[in-house]
Amino acid sequence: MREFIVEADGGSRGNPGPAGYGSVVLDGATGEPLVEAAEYIGVATNNVAEYRGLIAGLKAAHALDPTATVRVRMDSKLVVEQMSGRWKIKHPDMKPLAAEALRVFAPGQVTYEWIPRDRNKHADRLANEAMDAGKRGEQWSPAASTADLDTRATRQGTGAAASAAVPEPSGPPGDATAGAARARAALAGARGETGDGREAGGAGAPAAAAAPTSANAPASANAAAAAAKRIASSADVRAAKNVASVAPDLGTPATFVLLRHGETPLTPQKRFSGSGGSDPSLSDVGRHQAERVAAALALRGTIQEVVSSPLARCRETAQIVAARLGLGVTVEDGLRETDFGAWEGLTFGEVRERYPDDMNAWLASPDAEPTGGGESFGAVARRVAATRDRLTEAHRGRTVLLVSHVTPIKTLVRLALGAPPESLFRMELSAASLTALAYYADGNATLRLLNDTSHLR
Incomplete structure (x- = not known):
């Protein structure tokens, strides 16, 4: 035969x-x-x-x-x-x-x-x-x-x-x-x-x-x-x-739909929750948010792969969405949140009260580290940029859901726009929100969506 x-x-x-x-x-x-x-x-x-x-x-x-x-x-x-x-x-x-x-x-x-x-x-x-x-x-x-x-x-x-x-x-x-x-x-x-x-x-x-x-x-x-x-x-x-005589085409971009994980018990309290703390799981509200995201993305029918930060709140969010889409989940360490050192679990006010000099330096310079050997925004940017390059090469022409955290997502947006480091403090990124970036073969990127929460209403 x-x-x-x-x-x-x-x-x-x-x-x-x-x-x-x-x-x-x-x-x-x-x-x-x-x-x-x-x-x-x-x-x-x-x-x-x-x-x-x-x-x-x-x-x-x-x-x-x-x-x-x-x-x-x-x-x-x-x-x-x-x-x-x-x-x-x-x-x-x-x-x-x-x-x-x-x-x-x-x-x-x-x-x-x-x-x-x-x-x-x-x-x-x-x-x-x-x-x-x-x-x-x-x-x-x-x-x-x-x-x-x-x-x-x-x-x-x-x-x-x-x-x-x-x-x-x-x-x-x-x-x-x-x-x-x-x-x-x-x-x-x-x-x-x-x-x-x-x-x-x-x-x-x-x-x-x-x-x-x-x-x-x-x-x-x-x-x-x-x-x-x-x-x-x-x-x-x-x-x-x-x-x-056709002009060269850059091909289909790699499109990353960026999903911030759902709420944890720390989220409403606005406490620093990075990769150096207790790694909390989703709250009941966070799981409900993940279900709403899953329903919205299933309706669109565009996601082809799901990639997640290794932290529990992201993996749980990713698994809820992926199960609805009939996809598996790949873990990518480069999508993890910043290590906030001794600030983990504290509010912004508590950090300012206990470590005022370190907080002022952190707000002023992307190379300043949180107290106790945390990760600077500059270090996060280098890590995230390397992860971005690796993922865009692996997923050229595809639409991929990246489940991550506030700092990595804001950093990807900042780098795509060519914005200065201080722009991180001028972006709002809600729990379970969606942001979208498209990356082309010539290295250019476009921001297509930012902090969309319409699926949660």
């Missing part, structure tokens, strides 16, 4: 925002790409785009051979766990999409595997190309695809075709217009399209893929894909890209 590998991804620039998906069907034995599919789908969430990419990939594989077994590989843990039946599908937008994906192949023919983002580059690139095309008011065309490098990297890890180099065509590439036309024609053949871009499979065929028309269709698809790769690696495609 033949085996296919389907790699799929989806993204949204805004979540919800302009969205697209990408998927590729690979030969399970050789790793050779057989069919690519990508589409700009308008305004949608990341999760919807990921499911749409999955469906397109499955339909493309089914068109090649409906009797094949399929291994789906995605970097969306949500989709993989839900489609594997280990997590419940609660969001109303996801249920019909999951049902559609289940109907493509007979039960038992499809298995699901989570892979890290850096192993899903081919599908990720296609999804971004689809979103780029939508930005230009167009639909995705394989003639503009730059995914061949990712395809070669995939083959290197799958065995038989690892040593097969794609030869670079010899001779002059011709003028840019002719090169673009040749690229479109060859890649349209791999998609099963006519020369004018219409799908040969008719309205029922999946986007960018058409059903085989004879018993030799799989072999034909291999031959067409090989021809497509030769064009994709040639100067003709480089010429085609020059015709488009």
